[in-house]
Amino acid sequence: MDFRLTEEHEMMRKMIRDFAVNEVEPGAAERDENEEFSRELFDQMGKIGITGIPWPEEYGGEGADYLSYVIAVEELSRVEASAGTTLSAHISLCSWPIFKFGTEEQKQKYLQPLSKGEKLGAFGLTEEQAGTDAAAQKTTAVLDGNEYILNGTKIFISNAGDAEIYVVFAMTDPEKKAKGISAFIVEKDTPGFTFGKKEKKMGLRSSPTLELIFEDCRIPKENLLGQEGEGFKIAMSVLDGGRNGIAAQAVGIAQGALDAAVDYAKQRQQFGQPIGNFQAISFMLADCATKIEASRLLTYQAAFLENEGLPYSQASSMAKLYAAETAMEVTTKVVQIFGGYGYTREYPVERFMRDAKITELYEGTSEVQRLVISRNLLKG
Amino acid sequence: MNFNLSAHHQRKREEYRQFTQEHIKPRAKEIDEKKMFPREALQEMAARGYMGLPLPREWGGKGDDFLSYVLLIEEISKACPSTGGILSVHTSVGTYPILYYGTETQKNKYLSRLASGEWLGAFALTETQAGSDAGAISTTARLEDEYYYLNGSKVFITNGGEADVYTVFATIDSSIGKKGITAFLVDKDTPGMLIGTKEEKMGLNGSTTVELVFEDARIPLNNRLGKEGEGFPIALSLLDGGRIGIAAQALGIASASLEIALDFTRQREQFGQKLFDFQGVSCTLADYFTRLEAAKLMVYRAGWLKSRGEKCTKESSMAKVMATDLAMDASSKSVSLMGARGGLKEYHVEKYFRDAKVTQIYEGTNQIQRMVIAREVLN
Numbered sequence: 001m002d003f004r005l006t007e008e009h010e011m012m013r014k015m016i017r018d019f020a021v022n023e024v025e026p027g028a029a030e031r032d033e034n035e036e037f038s039r040e041l042f043d044q045m046g047k048i049g050i051t052g053i054p055w056p057e058e059y060g061g062e063g064a065d066y067l068s069y070v071i072a073v074e075e076l077s078r079v080e081a082s083a084g085t086t087l088s089a090h091i092s093l094c095s096w097p098i099f100k101f102g103t104e105e106q107k108q109k110y111l112q113p114l115s116k117g118e119k120l121g122a123f124g125l126t127e128e129q130a131g132t133d134a135a136a137q138k139t140t141a142v143l144d145g146n147e148y149i150l151n152g153t154k155i156f157i158s159n160a161g162d163a164e165i166y167v168v169f170a171m172t173d174p175e176k177k178a179k180g181i182s183a184f185i186v187e188k189d190t191p192g193f194t195f196g197k198k199e200k201k202m203g204l205r206s207s208p209t210l211e212l213i214f215e216d217c218r219i220p221k222e223n224l225l226g227q228e229g230e231g232f233k234i235a236m237s238v239l240d241g242g243r244n245g246i247a248a249q250a251v252g253i254a255q256g257a258l259d260a261a262v263d264y265a266k267q268r269q270q271f272g273q274p275i276g277n278f279q280a281i282s283f284m285l286a287d288c289a290t291k292i293e294a295s296r297l298l299t300y301q302a303a304f305l306e307n308e309g310l311p312y313s314q315a316s317s318m319a320k321l322y323a324a325e326t327a328m329e330v331t332t333k334v335v336q337i338f339g340g341y342g343y344t345r346e347y348p349v350e351r352f353m354r355d356a357k358i359t360e361l362y363e364g365t366s367e368v369q370r371l372v373i374s375r376n377l378l379k380g
Numbered sequence: 381m382n383f384n385l386s387a388h389h390q391r392k393r394e395e396y397r398q399f400t401q402e403h404i405k406p407r408a409k410e411i412d413e414k415k416m417f418p419r420e421a422l423q424e425m426a427a428r429g430y431m432g433l434p435l436p437r438e439w440g441g442k443g444d445d446f447l448s449y450v451l452l453i454e455e456i457s458k459a460c461p462s463t464g465g466i467l468s469v470h471t472s473v474g475t476y477p478i479l480y481y482g483t484e485t486q487k488n489k490y491l492s493r494l495a496s497g498e499w500l501g502a503f504a505l506t507e508t509q510a511g512s513d514a515g516a517i518s519t520t521a522r523l524e525d526e527y528y529y530l531n532g533s534k535v536f537i538t539n540g541g542e543a544d545v546y547t548v549f550a551t552i553d554s555s556i557g558k559k560g561i562t563a564f565l566v567d568k569d570t571p572g573m574l575i576g577t578k579e580e581k582m583g584l585n586g587s588t589t590v591e592l593v594f595e596d597a598r599i600p601l602n603n604r605l606g607k608e609g610e611g612f613p614i615a616l617s618l619l620d621g622g623r624i625g626i627a628a629q630a631l632g633i634a635s636a637s638l639e640i641a642l643d644f645t646r647q648r649e650q651f652g653q654k655l656f657d658f659q660g661v662s663c664t665l666a667d668y669f670t671r672l673e674a675a676k677l678m679v680y681r682a683g684w685l686k687s688r689g690e691k692c693t694k695e696s697s698m699a700k701v702m703a704t705d706l707a708m709d710a711s712s713k714s715v716s717l718m719g720a721r722g723g724l725k726e727y728h729v730e731k732y733f734r735d736a737k738v739t740q741i742y743e744g745t746n747q748i749q750r751m752v753i754a755r756e757v758l759n
Contacts, residue, residue, distance in 0.1 A: 002382040003681045262757060282754035289757045290698040294674035301383040318670040374662035377669060
């Protein structure tokens with residue numbers, strides 16, 4: 001065992017933290033207020049080399065590993081959870097399946113610009129009636145000559161509207177149910193592909209969440225990702241890895257909130273002393289710090305396992321479950337420590353609390369993580 | 381980073397598992413029910429070098445590292461938390477102080493016998509009025525003609541009555557507070573040292589917990605450990621290692637109780653299906669196994685840091701809080717998941733539940749751990 005980050009990882013963290021503090025944090029509150037996505041920030045992420053952080057250089061990536069990737073998501077989320085979502089949806093949900101299942105041509109055409117940050121990626125699986133029950137897809141894809149014709153609607157799609165490249169799931173053979181689902185790469189501006197309503201959310205307000213509408217949308221046959229019928233398997237394997245990105249986001253949110261609370265507890269005076277001197281406050285800080293450390297170890301462990309090519313489904317589900325619940329608990333306690341000030345937008349902690357909730361919901365609810373974990377317990 | 385146990389540690393863990401199956405598990409129930417001190421098990425452990433596992437070979441130890449020691453306590457505690465606790469107290473606070481602070485003569489006499497397991501060690505700091513506030517001890521040590529005379533009493537001394545040597549803390553000058561505290565090595569047959577009340581406990585029935593009474597107990601000058609007034613820093617320096625040991629014990633308790641509950645719920649049927657097939661059961665177990673994994677990483681990391689001689693105060697306290705709170709919660713939940721059978725001796729899980737509680741209390745209550753963590757976080 002070795003619980004140290006390598007020097008490369010430490011340097012990477014410092015570089016990303018500097019970027020987060022100098023470039024992301026200053027506008028975070030305003031973007032949240034205005035529900036505004038910043039493409040410029042994504043472009044900057046491309047310039048510092050994190051939009052393709054885990055991919056080989058031949059595909060435009062940085063050639064780093066999954067641990068570097070989760071550190072990047074963590075550090076962005078420490079100042080702005082929405083920025084963490086932008087990167088994790090881009091890498092885990094869109095780039096990852098193209099890297100794993102794409103043909104060489106697809107990788108050159110799509111992964112290259114995604115990695116370099118020239119294009120933004122998104123992922124369309126969820127539908128109104130297919131949330132946790134992701135196999136209940138209604139969107140259809142019918143082969144017509146050299147094209148598939150897509151019809152249906154996807155909801156809750158992160159990065160939608162701004163993204164140029166979408167990995168979309170549709171039924172090619174409804175009778176086969178889960179085994180009739182296929183994955184496709186769809187470009188923005190494809191005729192028949194439009195965007196529906198933009199969701200108004202409690203948190204992650206600078207990360208856009210939209211509907212994708214497909215009306216006789218024709219996409220070239222070569223944009224099928226993997227084999228026909230392989231879509232559900234692709235989606236599930238995407239989520240295994242994606243969960244770890246969300247775990248990292250949750251760690252970052254919780255750490256950002258705790259850092260703010262520690263500063264506040266040292267400065268805020270009541271009864272003639274800093275409130276951090278009171279055990280009612282300091283024990284909360286101790287519990288928060290302990291759970292964050294445990295969340296981080298679980299998250300890094302899952303990334304390590306993925307790097308090593310070892311099974312990581314159980315580890316990433318545990319990491320996401322634990323880290324997401326920790327983020328919710330920590331941010332709620334941190335608002336409590338700030339008292340009335342914590343409830344105002346003068347401080348960032350109410351934003352952290354609103355942002356934390358989604359980590360228990362997306363890329364598999366906490367309930368789904370428990371199902372995954374309990375199934376694995378039966379195997380073990 | 382590398383989250384895999386090394387080949388060495390994997391081999392060792394397997395060895396400890398086999399040892400536990402053969403020598404610890406068969407008698408664990410009897411030890412609890414009859415409140416038997418596991419003398420035979422300790423002899424078997426001594427024969428394998430387990431009583432001085434992380435201590436240097438030159439002093440009779442096995443020369444392995446602290447992470448192996450953590451794995452050993454965890455595995456033994458899965459079967460018998462009493463034995464795990466005895467080992468932890470013997471090693472972390474009964475033996476290490478002599479390695480750290482002993483003179484050559486003291487090491488020759490005591491360390492080699494403790495590390496080899498020939499002798500058993502104990503640690504006596506707590507008093508009735510000095511629990512968490514360990515600096516408030518009132519046992520006195522008076523120097524007269526090459527001897528210290530100890531007067532006072534110590535309570536809740538693990539391994540008491542069974543140990544061959546005790547590291548005892550007393551003050552040479554109560555007017556200077558903590559700065560008067562001094563450590564002594566006290567042999568079991570020292571005139572004036574008596575074994576007082578033997579506590580009846582809810583759990584850890586295999587390990588002894590006694591009061592030590594000192595009535596002009598005569599300690600040779602050469603048995604002072606460290607300098608006069610150095611006692612409190614000595615006690616504090618042992619805490620990290622002690623906490624990691626108890627965290628490992630708690631990990632074993634949590635793990636064993638959850639495995640019993642998992643097995644039970646996979647067999648037991650109600651409403652025509654296995655209990656485990658109800659989400660109310662399987663999701664609960666998923667939560668606890670997740671916390672177990674988290675606690676394990678925290679404990680192994682603290683052990684790993686200690687192996688490397690790095691500062692690990694925050695990490696040790698965090699590991700202890702996580703693992704011991706989990707041991708209590710997991711064993712309690714395991715009893716619940718098994719219904720009325722959970723409360724029966726036959727199913728063993730009630731024993732883990734009783735044994736778990738003290739892990740939240742001894743070697744620094746979890747409130748003290750939170751004070752330590754908060755101090756580290758705020759500074």
